[in-house]
Amino acid sequence: MADSFLPPSPLFLREAEVRRGIELLYFGYSSLIKRADDKLAGTPYGRAHHRALYFMARQPGLTVSELLRLLDITKQSLGRVLTDLQDNGLVEQKVGERDRRQRRLFLTEAGKTFEHELFDLLRRRMAEAYAEAGQQAVGGFWSVLRGLLPTDLREAVADLQQGD
């Protein structure tokens, strides 16, 4: 069944193993988000909106600049996306309490509902892959991916907190 995906050999830095990893990472990522993309196609939103919604669900109350750092896009690009989501009542802002220059971002109830529908599509697929591969494999999956991140991103990802 899985003969084409042999476990890595002791010489596991050879080109073939690296290419295999690149390809699985590329196709795995694409496959995961494909279902969400399909759902988004029936809405006025796109991937950029989804990513913003995702992190607002993940960390309610994060600031605009925190979101910019996570998405690694420019203020202008994010601005359009946030405007769309706010105009349609999926997202709302509150002025920061400690620092009133900051705008803290929250999903409205409608926003939470929509994000959760999208998340559920990802969850199903990811949960299937986790279950199929087994708990130990999941640890390896995390470990290798974590190794791909530069140090500052490792911290930023580790700091993400689940919102309610």
Next chain:
Amino acid sequence: MADSFLPPSPLFLREAEVRRGIELLYFGYSSLIKRADDKLAGTPYGRAHHRALYFMARQPGLTVSELLRLLDITKQSLGRVLTDLQDNGLVEQKVGERDRRQRRLFLTEAGKTFEHELFDLLRRRMAEAYAEAGQQAVGGFWSVLRGLLPTDLREAVADLQQGD
């Protein structure tokens, strides 16, 4: 050091674990290709060109329709990319021997050189992550990613052959 990335618990299908996987997959993929993107920024080519070059290096002589299936884009989108690469002498076509409707795609020497420079950037980072995580983790990494692919893609990825 890695306290924020605890190994998956027995209840490893809970939302937090799935979100962690989604995030690592997203940031891991982005981080991996970032260096190649930076190099591409100094050329007339972009990500789309890189992806096409990658698969032509991986499977020399693949046909246009095979490449279209792998990239999952339209003929028009690929057409522009291939035209650029052919006009600049990185790619050449040969009429298929068995089926003369087909156009088989090959990298020229210049194309091989350029692709290998890009690949090397990916290779370094991936090899570091493999080495840091260990051989067993790499097996888990592959296993989970493979589980994310639909059946037909699993076959297509398994069929990819390294060219010379």
Next chain:
DNA sequence: AAAAAAGAGTCAGCCATATTGACGCATCTT
């Protein structure tokens, strides 16, 4: 042999998402 299907290329036009650089305003820090 004729008809249908498949592989490839191309046209025109459109859309989503990203970019740079500059500027204004409110607020916090020094």
Next chain:
DNA sequence: AAGATGCGTCAATATGGCTGACTCTTTTTT
């Protein structure tokens, strides 16, 4: 009081996708 920071917005541009239609060649089917 001066400077730095957080945010929003302007205009212009690039990239890489898309649809739908049409042609040409070659292979397959009837």
